[in-house]
Amino acid sequence: MKKSLQHYDISPITGFLPTEPPLQRLQNPIFLPWEKIMDDFHELLLAGKLDKHIQKLPLLNQTRLENIKEYRRAFVVLSMLSHGYIWGKESTEKPLDILPANLAIPWCAIADYLGLYPILCYAATVLWNYKPLDLEGPLDLSNLAILSTFTGSTDEAWFYLISTAIEGVGAPCLPAMMESIRHVNTHDYDRLIDNLEIIHNLIIKITATLARMYEKCAPSMFYKKIRRYYSGWRSASGVGLPHGLIYEGVDEIYDGDSEYYQTGIESEKATYKNEQRYRQYFGASAAQSSLIAALDVFFGVDHHPCLADSNSTNDSTNNSSIPGPQPSPFCNKKKQTSKFTRTNSNAYLRAMRLHMPGPHREFLEDLEHAANLRSFMLEITNEKDQQASKNDSSLAKKIKLLQVYNDCLMQLKLFRDKHIQIVAVYIINQAHKKSNSTMMLDETRHNLPNNVIEYNKNFQSTPPSSQSSSSSTFDTKTSNGLLLHQHNNKTTKTRKVVNGSGGTDAVSFLKQARNETLSSKISNPATLHSNNNLVWEGATTVEEETPLLLPKSRYRSWLDWFTA
Numbered sequence: 001m002k003k004s005l006q007h008y009d010i011s012p013i014t015g016f017l018p019t020e021p022p023l024q025r026l027q028n029p030i031f032l033p034w035e036k037i038m039d040d041f042h043e044l045l046l047a048g049k050l051d052k053h054i055q056k057l058p059l060l061n062q063t064r065l066e067n068i069k070e071y072r073r074a075f076v077v078l079s080m081l082s083h084g085y086i087w088g089k090e091s092t093e094k095p096l097d098i099l100p101a102n103l104a105i106p107w108c109a110i111a112d113y114l115g116l117y118p119i120l121c122y123a124a125t126v127l128w129n130y131k132p133l134d135l136e137g138p139l140d141l142s143n144l145a146i147l148s149t150f151t152g153s154t155d156e157a158w159f160y161l162i163s164t165a166i167e168g169v170g171a172p173c174l175p176a177m178m179e180s181i182r183h184v185n186t187h188d189y190d191r192l193i194d195n196l197e198i199i200h201n202l203i204i205k206i207t208a209t210l211a212r213m214y215e216k217c218a219p220s221m222f223y224k225k226i227r228r229y230y231s232g233w234r235s236a237s238g239v240g241l242p243h244g245l246i247y248e249g250v251d252e253i254y255d256g257d258s259e260y261y262q263t264g265i266e267s268e269k270a271t272y273k274n275e276q277r278y279r280q281y282f283g284a285s286a287a288q289s290s291l292i293a294a295l296d297v298f299f300g301v302d303h304h305p306c307l308a309d310s311n312s313t314n315d316s317t318n319n320s321s322i323p324g325p326q327p328s329p330f331c332n333k334k335k336q337t338s339k340f341t342r343t344n345s346n347a348y349l350r351a352m353r354l355h356m357p358g359p360h361r362e363f364l365e366d367l368e369h370a371a372n373l374r375s376f377m378l379e380i381t382n383e384k385d386q387q388a389s390k391n392d393s394s395l396a397k398k399i400k401l402l403q404v405y406n407d408c409l410m411q412l413k414l415f416r417d418k419h420i421q422i423v424a425v426y427i428i429n430q431a432h433k434k435s436n437s438t439m440m441l442d443e444t445r446h447n448l449p450n451n452v453i454e455y456n457k458n459f460q461s462t463p464p465s466s467q468s469s470s471s472s473t474f475d476t477k478t479s480n481g482l483l484l485h486q487h488n489n490k491t492t493k494t495r496k497v498v499n500g501s502g503g504t505d506a507v508s509f510l511k512q513a514r515n516e517t518l519s520s521k522i523s524n525p526a527t528l529h530s531n532n533n534l535v536w537e538g539a540t541t542v543e544e545e546t547p548l549l550l551p552k553s554r555y556r557s558w559l560d561w562f563t564a
């Protein structure tokens, strides 16, 4: 890459976390009214008085913020205040759909400055929301504290800090990626292998950090108390914001952001047309982590459209959550116009990039162009009919390189496996517990946890992706086990989809991302012949863990695997 990591606001030491710890408080007395509410934030939420205090806030002039650290702190504060204001209501009350101007105006301006949307995001909860206990200490769980939370609980702090620690632990991946790109260009196999091994070990540490989620964040606490606060206002009819949110004083007529608008399904586009003053944004999600996205781009993991992209225009007709071997024609068409689709034609993941700080998003876009590892791997493994002795050193290096490349993908896949287990425990199981107990959908519609959307043939609302669902579609969905619960009888057909914070059909989407990681592995093209010679026969991608030097006949194609 031509530009340095620093150009993208990335540190070789701290990665996407800022080089200096985030500001704990805005010191300029002008901003005291914001910080004062933050001082009593949990208490005000608990007492149900946050909205009254917010309504009395003066409109502060955000142009008095002086540097990036202040802008980031202000963004964290306004994100917390705004989400507290919208989602802090008693569960029986309908959320307000207008954000008052004293929050909306500065929040939008600050978001603009940071290259973000005015909505809570990963940067606000994870990247700019921690303090190291010891300034000289490591950025890991032994040395991190949180700055702001909604509930004041250790569970919520831990939930954010796991991601902060992942960013800290995984930070050295970034210089190693840059090095690797250079070594691909110079065909320096040894150094390339060294750097890939570094990344491989770091992904193992990332997964180990993720697995510590269970230690201090209780699933029920997460599900019942924490999660509601970081919901967005897109596809939010189930939680009482069918049109989204009006940012008072910002846009009397909102004409929509074209890129964001492109990810909308037809019905939402109509909402934009008729209710132009409403904005709709996805809520916060660790899917907005630039680190995990960078690993995908670097290794060339292709993400395809899926059912979970209920916001993608083509997906309304595609009920399969299994990725096709190639991006759909829709995506190829989009590739010519959108800069986000080179390896990533999944509308939700693309939309998540729009919720990353501007420079980090720019980094991913440039990395899309610079990433050369996968094409290099395919190039060398596709060299056909190279015959060499078993001890040929260049062939041995190629085999080693292929092995370490595949091992990295395997670790990324194991990260996703662990993540899916966590989602099952923290969301799916919790949603099922909850729905088995009490819920009467039609009477308490907005009390529904925002991740369970129940579609019933007799209700007016229809599933986003299957308005003409046939029973076979329902059957396919039911095969997801925990994810979907289907109940059929003569008069009603109901299905429950457990959605992610972004409104996606969570487990199908996550499994797809996991499978796409695995299917990026490249089979070893070298076959050991009876004359003790290795023959390099040209590779295909593989979908299962396969030891090197297996005869090619033992590899299964994606199609075979799927059919099986």
Ligand code: HEM
Binding pocket: 159, 162, 163, 166, 210, 213, 222, 284, 285, 286, 287, 288, 289, 292, 293, 416, 419, 422, 423, 426, 427, 499, 500, 501, 502, 503, 504, 506, 509, 510, 513, 514
């Ligand atoms: C209790 C902990 C967690 C839960 C319940 C959870 C839940 C989810 C859900 C439901 C999704 C689907 C999309 C969405 O709704 O946004 C998702 C996506 C994602 N999450 Fe998490 N998550 C958790 C922790 C983490 C952590 C710590 C990371 C690491 C930084 C992470 C990284 C991702 C990524 C990268 C995606 C996009 C899909 C993919 O690339 O595989 N998550 N998560």
